[in-house]
Amino acid sequence: MASQPNSRKTFIDSAINLARSYNFHGLDLDWEYPATDTDMTNLGVLLKEWRDAVVAESSNSGKAPLLLTAAFYYAPKIESRSYPIDSITTNLDWINAMAYDFYDPSWSQVTRAPAALYDPESQYNGNYGVVAWIQAGLPAKKLVLGFPFYGYAWRLVNADNHGLFAPTNGEGTGSDGVMLYKQIKQFMAQNGAATVFNASIVGDYCYAGTTWIGYDDTQSISTKVSYAKGKGLLGYFAWHVAADDNWVLSQLG
Incomplete structure (x- = not known):
């Protein structure tokens, strides 16, 4: 979809129409994951065209512009492929950094924390991703830290x-x-x-x-919430909330 102007336009127009038909406040993109440098370039183009279309639609409808967000990898690089930071910063209201699923039993042959905030032996941890995004140029106030509820x-x-x-x-x-x-x-x-x-x-x-x-249980989540506040992040989000009626955040007060 992102590689062709026509398919990008079709996607963008249909997404905006869908959001307006259900009175959504915005739209969230989930691309897991851009596999090449060309994909990353196309992602940057898609975000710009999407933002331009949202601004134009708002002007024509007289309604407040839709929010545009995206769920991205926990860090600004996937192997050697870098996210288009300038386009992300300019065109998205915020990003949701997926700081979880670092390890699982399908391939890890030792016990590991699936969503550690810190890890002295590996870059696979939430703090590494947060610091890397900010150092790459993304403002902290456009960064939301993800937690897993599983x-x-x-x-x-x-x-x-x-x-x-x-x-x-x-x-x-x-x-x-x-x-x-x-x-x-x-x-x-x-x-x-x-x-x-x-x-x-x-x-x-x-x-x-x-x-x-x-x-992650109550103490881990509360520590991560404090971390997000201390780093000046926009906030935090929980993945898999809809499937679980025992929410950790409800215990935080």
């Missing part, structure tokens, strides 16, 4: 070795290891699972038998 379950090789980086051999439970927050809480209650909050990385995990689950 976790991943690993199967431990040895039930007695249950810390971070413990050897595993696949998914512990759930669909592909994915567990919603309410399912994790149910697992803890039903199995008397031990729970751990790791303040160094800002991440939670629990374990019972050979099942080990990495997730």
Whole structure:
């Protein structure tokens, strides 16, 4: 779609019409993920044309301009491919940085925090992404930090070795290891699972038998909220809220 002027226009016009027909306040783009440098260039063009169309539609309709946002990778580079920072800054109201899904049991053979805020051994953490976006030129007030309301379950090789980086051999439970927050809480209650909050990385995990689950609980989320405020970010968002009636943010007061 993004590679051709005609298809871009069709997409943009239909998106604006859809938003207006349902009285939406705006539109959010989710492209996971631009796979080439050309894709990144086309993304920048798409955002400019979309913003121009939103401004024109607002002028013609007399309504307030639609908000334009996007869900992007947690950092401004995917391998060697850089997001079009200038176009993003100029044409989007904000971006939602997907600071989660760093690790999962489908490929990681040791237990890891799926959405750590810090990680001294890897760049796969929320703080790295936030700092990188800001250093790349995105204003902090156009950056929103993402939290997951779900976790991943690993199967431990040895039930007695249950810390971070413990050897595993696949998914512990759930669909592909994915567990919603309410399912994790149910697992803890039903199995008397031990729970751990790791303040160094800002991440939670629990374990019972050979099942080990990495997730974010109240303390991790509240720490991340404070972090977002301290960095001057626009805010934070939670992914998978619609599927879960036990929301961590509701516990923050």
